[in-house]
Amino acid sequence: MGNASSSQQGAQSETPTYFTQEELNKLKSEFATGGVEKIKPLLEKKVNELDNTELNIAVTGETGAGKSTFINAMRGLCSEDEGAAAVGTTETTMEPTGYTHPYLPNVRYWDLPGTGSTRFTAGSYLKKMQFKTYDFFIIVAAGRFTENDAKLAKEIKRLGKEFYFVRSKIDADLNSMRQQRDEFDEDAEMGKIRSDCVSQLGKAGIPDPNVFLISSLMKNMYDFYWLMKALADGLPNIKKSVFVLALPNDSVEVIGKKVEVLKKRIWMLAIMSGVVGSIPVPGLSAACDMGIVIGAIIYFRKCLCLDDAALGRLALRTGKSVEDLKGEVKSSLLGELTAPVILRLCLGAVAIGVSVVEVFFYFIPGIGSLFGAGSSFGMTYWILNDALKLLMETAVKVLAVAKRAQ
Incomplete structure (x- = not known):
């Protein structure tokens, strides 16, 4: 084992992946023979494994x-x-x-x-x-x-x-x-x-x-x-x-590493969100499984130390109230989450704009195109990506508030 000074000279480690090569090969094989319905149970099993490791x-x-x-x-x-x-x-x-x-x-x-x-x-x-x-x-x-x-x-x-x-x-x-x-x-x-x-x-x-x-x-x-x-x-x-997700939010770098890990969960949740199909714009709230979307955003908030419990601890250290902190960082995603709230924020707006254009996703090398961006997959994927980006920006603002209070 080398000393810490030599460790500092090493290259940054890659973001951890959720899948072994054997699991990736199985996903490719199952997708090739049975399509999305065949790989959905495998992804559900993986998400459950992540939550219980x-x-x-x-x-x-x-x-x-x-x-x-x-x-x-x-x-x-x-x-x-x-x-x-x-x-x-x-x-x-x-x-x-x-x-x-x-x-x-x-x-x-x-x-x-x-x-x-x-x-x-x-x-x-x-x-x-x-x-x-x-x-x-x-x-x-x-x-x-x-x-x-x-x-x-x-x-x-x-x-x-x-x-x-x-x-x-x-x-x-x-x-x-x-x-x-x-x-x-x-x-x-x-x-x-x-x-x-x-x-x-x-x-x-x-x-x-x-x-x-x-x-x-x-x-x-x-x-x-x-x-x-x-x-x-x-x-x-x-x-x-x-x-990585359990690390305290002590730097912008840590927040960034958490976001990279959370992004790897989004496409799995998107596949699990519902059946492929085109989406009429007025039906956006029904375009994806809002239960999965809201549950994912709540999980993102916890991992980025933006839930009420984490904000409450920060409030005690800064002498502010939780509501004051929320007001200072100004993020609608820190309040109660409902489908109308997500609609008002225009999350997933990119997917609406390209609903008739096929988008190629290469989350699993070798599988290639999964769905068009107008599918329920596309809506869930874009909504969660937009939400995660907003939460990352909010986490950075909260970090700045914490540092000013030190």
């Missing part, structure tokens, strides 16, 4: 390393928010504590008892902590990593799971150094801290470890972004997409 992330390390603060940061919560992990408490339990993601209930972060708070062997510890439950492990330290941390990492690797070293509270360390010196080079000091971590772990038997220097209170600084990228890149297709 579990992601369990274990966070371990010695007591006082900042595990709870880190878990809250990963869930987009402050310590005062409902459901937040308690910060600054003395560790007394030897049982894993699970914290559900605020809008994706199948994503859970698990706070494992500190490795330094008990006598254990790495193997017995992992057995007691229900090792097989977790997709990967994050080992957190506030200072130097210990021999116990290294032993645990070696055992995790032996058992075939991924692990990542996180050096927390780097902001406090750098501030302390800054106050003690007349001249201070932050990048150079971070390099020294990282090299020391790598050296200590190397002596303990972890060659070339990947170490991320972060502050859970300053997620837009240090190695936090590169940690998120590494965690996502270490997951298979669907779990990678779930992880």
Whole structure:
């Protein structure tokens, strides 16, 4: 595993896809022999799989390393928010504590008892902590990593799971150094801290470890972004997409990655929305399954942290009301969603304008043209694309409001 500085030089990972090559081949084959009706059940199964895929992330390390603060940061919560992990408490339990993601209930972060708070062997510890439950492990330290941390990492690797070293509270360390010196080079000091971590772990038997220097209170600084990228890149297709959607909206880049993932769901929902056919303009509200459309937009809002619960948390931090926030960002998609609301917004207007023109979609390489843009597929597809674009713009505005309040 390379260190964080080398990770920063790597190319950006591709957006996760929902399908394996085997699944794509089956879609092509089924479409060729039975058309849309044949692939619709396969897509329904895939959407259901997406909604029910579990992601369990274990966070371990010695007591006082900042595990709870880190878990809250990963869930987009402050310590005062409902459901937040308690910060600054003395560790007394030897049982894993699970914290559900605020809008994706199948994503859970698990706070494992500190490795330094008990006598254990790495193997017995992992057995007691229900090792097989977790997709990967994050080992957190506030200072130097210990021999116990290294032993645990070696055992995790032996058992075939991924692990990542996180050096927390780097902001406090750098501030302390800054106050003690007349001249201070932050990048150079971070390099020294990282090299020391790598050296200590190397002596303990972890060659070339990947170490991320972060502050859970300053997620837009240090190695936090590169940690998120590494965690996502270490997951298979669907779990990678779930992880991306579970990230807190801390940057425009994260919002963009979420939108890319959500776009991949739109064409599946469009196929599921109804029977192919031309659409008279007056019947637009019946041109597609409004239940699917409205349900998708509600899901998009949650993933982009635009639902009332997420806006309520932001309102508490900014001293505003939820209604004030909605008024500030001015988006009709944040209110009650009905067919008339969607009609008034002219979502899907492009599809009306080209209703007699065949549009070629290449969502699945090799399938080619599916429907004309005037079909129920076309209407649902264009409505959801327009809605997602509007929600992305709204999410960026909300991010700007949050940053002004910091």
